[in-house]
Amino acid sequence: MKRVQFKSYYTQYFFVAPQLAIILVFLYLPIVQTFTDAFTTQDAFGFGRYFSGFDNFIFALSDATYLRAFKFTILFICVITFFSCSMGLLLAVQANNVIHGKSYYKTLLIWPYAIAPAVVGVTANYFFSERLGILYSFFHNLWGFNWYDNIHDAYIYVFIAATWKQISANFIFFLAGLQTIQKPIIEASLIDCKSSFRRFWTITFPLLMPTTFFLIIINITYSFFDTLGIIDTTTIGAPSGETKTLVFKAYIDGFRGLDLGSAGAQSIVMMLIVLVITVFQFRFIEGRIHYN
């Protein structure tokens, strides 16, 4: 908190009002609607909705496809986070190390950040199409790759598309993190330790932990929500719903299946998951400000 602040009867409300108005109408109203949907069920004749307690939750969560989507989402998050983080880190360390051409590399590595997930999906679609796809025929020649039928091949397809998109975001943050490490520490470590490999793992990497932790959360959120555009433009859940993430499933159940109760219940469960993630994130960021 600031030591010195303004005191006024109404000025502060003027400053908050615009954002508050937008948030109340376009965020809280839909959230209230979500809760209403989740705890009510439409009657048989479609005339109205009646209170049904946790029925929608029990119905949605006990569905076998929900468990499948849950498992897939966890796997999806882990694979994307691991691969995009490690590739982003590898490239950031090299970009921080080179003496010549640093800014060229930087520019050529960050631009995919700006591409929409849906566009990445559509692009990947061409590389993995049976007719034109370069990657499809390459993998097909290796082990008979066919994502239309084989679950694991479909996994590989969406993993590649979703990871590719996220490498540059990780690269940007890791590079910025590396540049905040103070010069004297680097110079001291150069004297103490000759092996650059060991120097990285014992000195640089621990100093990067805050960035890494922050990025893990960013990547979890990305794999959870932003990949909806990728799934919807690549496999659309194929084969037989095996590549549906939780967010994609809730969207399909609600919008295509018109089951508002189940979609609402699924959304509330996801809000709880995000709540847990955000609490971690918040405590971490607040903690770091103190640290500085």
Next chain:
Amino acid sequence: MSRTISQLLSHFILIAGMLLMVVPIWIIFASSTHDNITILSDGMKWGLGDQLIKNYDEVLNQKGGFSQEITATKLFLNSFIMALGIATLTVTTSLMSAYAIVYFRFKLAVPLFWLIFITLLVPLELRILPSYQVVSDLHLINTYSGLILPLSASAIATFFFRQFYKSVPDELLEAAKLDGANSWKFFIDFLIPLSKTMMAAMFIFMFVYGYNQYLWPLIMTTSEKYWTVVMGMKIIFMASTVERFAYIILSIIPPVLVVVFLQRWFIQGLFQTK
């Protein structure tokens, strides 16, 4: 000697990473400059063809859609209106509400803080169906406001501005107060000029976020007049494969240019608070 080797290795890895990023898009671009029949019979191409102008001209100016009146140029215009709207609205409202929360002493500050920040838990993907209902009740389906407002209900920028304000030394306000500045003058003459980098970073972030929206425009625009570029991916109305390739390339140009040319502002702003 080992230094040279380490430099060479770094360059090697960076070039490999760069190729991984550039090659897929290059192949789409190269293929988009060929004749449709060539692509369908020979597959995607690494080298350039001679149909560049013809294909891109057709994509931009050919009329399509159900009414046969919509061109891709129109979709680009819609995307720009939407992205600029979201970026402007979010940056302005967030800048103001963060100011109230950090710089004013009032009882409701803490409840308001939570009311705004709890929204970080609920991205649009989680409230898409009820949002559609709300927007439809307000008769905002097929309007620019309907495209812009629900996506502007975001506390991310507020959070960054709050962090930034907290890092501004208290002495600034003390000095301003000694000079007789009131809350308006302090905000406009002191804080806004100081926040310029941060504002630019948030603007770029929200512009790219808005331009790249896919699901929301897909759901809430039933009239082709409000279609955007990215959602157009799903309902591409051009006939041939090469034109779709050209459409992909055109669609990524605006946000990529914004990020590449403004990267210094973007990165500086994002890391200023840390």
